[in-house]
Amino acid sequence: MQKRRAGGGLRASPCSPGQCAEVDQPIAALLQDLKQRGLLDSTVVVWATEFGRTALTENARSGAAAGRDHHPHCFSMWLAGGGVQGGQVVGASDELGWHVADRPIHTHDFHATLLHLFGLDHTRLTYRHRGLDVRLTDVAGEVVDELLS
Numbered sequence: 383m384q385k386r387r388a389g390g391g392l393r394a395s396p397c398s399p400g401q402c403a404e405v406d407q408p409i410a411a412l413l414q415d416l417k418q419r420g421l422l423d424s425t426v427v428v429w430a431t432e433f434g435r436t437a438l439t440e441n442a443r444s445g446a447a448a449g450r451d452h453h454p455h456c457f458s459m460w461l462a463g464g465g466v467q468g469g470q471v472v473g474a475s476d477e478l479g480w481h482v483a484d485r486p487i488h489t490h491d492f493h494a495t496l497l498h499l500f501g502l503d504h505t506r507l508t509y510r511h512r513g514l515d516v517r518l519t520d521v522a523g524e525v526v527d528e529l530l531s
Contacts, residue, residue, distance in 0.1 A: 413462055422463040426499050430459030437479040456482050465499045467531040490523035498525045 409429070416422040434457025435450040456475045462468060473485035494504040497518070504523055508515040517523070 416463060424464060426464035426466065426496065427462040428459065428496070429461075431457065433457065434479075453480075456480060461529065465531055466529055470528070472526065472528050487526055488522065490519040491526050494519045494523035495526045495529055498530070 413422065413427065416425055416427070433452050433454040436453045438450065439448040440451040456479060458475075473487055474483045475481065476483045497504040497507060504517060504519045504525075508517050510516075
């Protein structure tokens, strides 16, 4: 999601309650439309950001001007359709959302899983970089089987 803010910048961060209310119905409508048209089974929908945000403000501003710092170590995303097993939660954070408490999923694992859903073997998908065949999932990455239907 890219959301334009009053200052003109784009934000793609986890929702505040007000932001969630703005996108809840459109997301539901998208998923419902894809399902009604018979496209949800062949479309992978990913709702994520490039990093998380801390659960508390970390600057001197207060009220609406307060912000949360970047936090790449623990954050949420969701997937739907296209071979994803719905209605489940995989992994958990601690009570503050600061650290992964259960079932960490590395970016390489997420990429391996997406490529699998697209019908590609992440271990065979390579590109030439500085004379080496390199994988998107580096030398790691495992498909997260519990996400698959």
